[in-house]
Amino acid sequence: MSIVDNTSSFLRRAWHPVAMAHEVGDGPQQVWLLGQPWVLARLDGELAAFEDRCPHRLAPVSLGTVDDELGLRCGYHGWTFDGTGSCTSIPALGPGATLPPRARLVPAWGVVEAQGLVWLAPEEPLAARPEIPEWGADGVDCFWNEPRTTPVSAAQLVDNFLDASHFPFVHAETFGVEEAALVVNEPVERDGWTVRTTFDTWYRNFDDPLVATGEHPEVQPQRLMKEGAAGLTVVLRLDFPVTGASFSILFACQPETAERTRIYKLMARDDLGGDAGRIASTIAAEQVILEEDLRILERYRAMRIHLDRTECHTRGDRLSVGWRRILAEMAEVAMGTEAGDVFPGLAAAEAEAGTPVEVG
Numbered sequence: 001m002s003i004v005d006n007t008s009s010f011l012r013r014a015w016h017p018v019a020m021a022h023e024v025g026d027g028p029q030q031v032w033l034l035g036q037p038w039v040l041a042r043l044d045g046e047l048a049a050f051e052d053r054c055p056h057r058l059a060p061v062s063l064g065t066v067d068d069e070l071g072l073r074c075g076y077h078g079w080t081f082d083g084t085g086s087c088t089s090i091p092a093l094g095p096g097a098t099l100p101p102r103a104r105l106v107p108a109w110g111v112v113e114a115q116g117l118v119w120l121a122p123e124e125p126l127a128a129r130p131e132i133p134e135w136g137a138d139g140v141d142c143f144w145n146e147p148r149t150t151p152v153s154a155a156q157l158v159d160n161f162l163d164a165s166h167f168p169f170v171h172a173e174t175f176g177v178e179e180a181a182l183v184v185n186e187p188v189e190r191d192g193w194t195v196r197t198t199f200d201t202w203y204r205n206f207d208d209p210l211v212a213t214g215e216h217p218e219v220q221p222q223r224l225m226k227e228g229a230a231g232l233t234v235v236l237r238l239d240f241p242v243t244g245a246s247f248s249i250l251f252a253c254q255p256e257t258a259e260r261t262r263i264y265k266l267m268a269r270d271d272l273g274g275d276a277g278r279i280a281s282t283i284a285a286e287q288v289i290l291e292e293d294l295r296i297l298e299r300y301r302a303m304r305i306h307l308d309r310t311e312c313h314t315r316g317d318r319l320s321v322g323w324r325r326i327l328a329e330m331a332e333v334a335m336g337t338e339a340g341d342v343f344p345g346l347a348a349a350e351a352e353a354g355t356p357v358e359v360g
Contacts, residue, residue, distance in 0.1 A: 004155040004327055005304040006255035007035040010334035012122040014231030015110075015129040017252040017264050018049075019118040020147065028072060030062035032256035033120060037062070038108065040118060041072050043083040048072075049111035049120050050085055055103055072105075081105050115266055116144055117252065126330060127193035127230035132248045134268045141272045145265040145283055150294055153303040154232040154253035154261045155327075160293055161234045161251045162226055162323055164199045165316045170292050174285065175203045177219050183316035193330075195322040196227035207281065208243055216242055228323040230330050245271030249286075259303070263290065313352040321353040 004011075011034055018031040019040065029040045030052055037052035039062040052060045054074040064075035070089055071082040078091040085105035090097060110121040115135050134140050150157075160166070165183045167176040179202035188197045203222045210216040223239040233252040240246070250266040265286055272278045305311075307324050 002306055002308040002310065003304040004153075004307060005258065006153050006155075006261060007258050008155075008331075009034070010327075010331040011232065011255065013124065013126050013330055013334055014229075015119045015121045015125050015127070016232065017117045017254050017262075018120045020144075020264075021113045021116050021118055024113075024118060027066055028062045028064055030060065031118075031120075031254075032260075033122065034255055035257050036122075038120060039072070040111070040120075041066055043071050046083055047111055047113055047118065048083045048085075049108040050081075050105035051108075053106075054079060055087075055105065061105065079103065115142075115250070117264060117266070125231070126333065130229055130231070130233045130235055130250060130252070132235065132250045132266060132268050134246075134248050134270070135266070137268075137270075140268050140270045141274060141279055142266070142268045143279055143283060144267060145287055145290075148263045148287075148290060148294075149256075150261055150263065150298060151259050151303060152261055152294065152297040152300070153305070154255040155305045156297055156300070156303060157253050157261060157263060157293075158228065158232050158234055158251070158323070159305050159320050160297060161236070162228050162320050163317070164201060164224065164226075164319075166296075167201070167203070170296055171289060174289050174292060175206060177202050177204050179219060185319070188318045188322045190322060190326075193230035193326060194227060195229075195319065195326055196225065197319045199224040199226070205240065205242070207278070207285065208240075210243075226319060228319070228326070230326050240271075243271060245269070247271075265290070309348050309352070313350075315353055318353045321350055325350065 016033055018033055024040050031038050031040060038049055039052040040049050052062050054061050056077055056079055059074060059076040061072060061074050064073045067073050067080055070080035073080045080088045082088050085107045087099050087103035090099060108120050109123050112119050115131055119129055135142050167180045168178050185197045185199040188195060201222050201224055202219055204218055205211060205220045208216050211218050220242045225237040227235045236249045238247045248268045252264045254262040256262055307328050313321055
């Protein structure tokens with residue numbers, strides 16, 4: 001085993017976004033994660049998530065309804081279930097009947113609604129649920145893009161988002177500049193199930209209004225922090241020394257099936273002052289930037305990343321390789337073996353990337 005794709009079973013030990021919060025209404029909602037269907041429902045005012053199959057004849061429970069008193073009702077034979085997954089009634093047996101002990105739904109380890117997203121963990125996650133620390137703070141505008149679906153694997157998308165060396169080439173029409181070709185970053189730090197570094201780079205500040213007046217240069221320095229964790233999300237913070245502004249992004253991927261990933265981008269900026277036009281412009285610009293990435297990634301023949309020496313690494317890839325080490329250790333925990341046994345080429349890949357990750 002040397003690859004990670006959208007059906008890698010060890011990824012069950014992570015939090016994943018599975019829907020925008022507003023997409024879950026009064027009835028059951030089917031979502032897909034790691035090649036498996038799940039059903040979301042609001043029961044007694046609480047969000048619940050179960051494997052989307054009734055224990056009776058394995059029909060999708062998402063085809064049913066929500067009964068205000070009895071809970072989630074299967075649309076096939078009318079069995080109902082409460083927020084824990086326990087069966088509350090079987091119409092064919094009549095009222096007051098003794099219900100079979102196995103008549104229960106399989107719940108997710110956890111499901112929570114936060115920062116506009118619904119997050120689901122199939123099994124106990126190794127890392128905390130990712131979030132933007134500035135979300136909801138005074139003076140910060142918080143918003144998100146419309147989710148984008150792509151055949152690119154979630155692992156490829158995260159690996160790309162952790163990377164900084166592609167900026168001048170993939171994003172030449174937006175923020176990428178030649179000055180950013182050399183990757184200069186602080187040491188890559190490991191803290192538990194999280195890995196991060198800060199890049200000092202350059203960018204074309206296309207949304208700084210003072211560029212047009214000549215008061216600010218178009219090409220400006222940038223402090224760029226990127227953090228990956230045990231899962232398929234990245235937290236990014238951009239600090240702009242020239243303008244004094246900051247811009248945070250939570251880039252979160254939902255590996256729905258082997259051929260499909262849903263991408264979410266949550267954004268928080270402190271320099272827009274609630275201006276609806278500038279917020280809309282930021283959302284549109286981030287969508288263009290994403291499409292620039294997908295123009296490359298969607299042409300790949302295989303939708304996966306490798307945790308061995310199949311791909312050649314350099315010191316510019318240290319953050320990505322550090323995150324791959326976390327994935328290998330996730331697999332170690334899930335499979336009960338040593339990471340070196342699961343991905344025997346990873347140590348060699350780390351050597352190619354240069355200095356090791358600093359453990360905090």
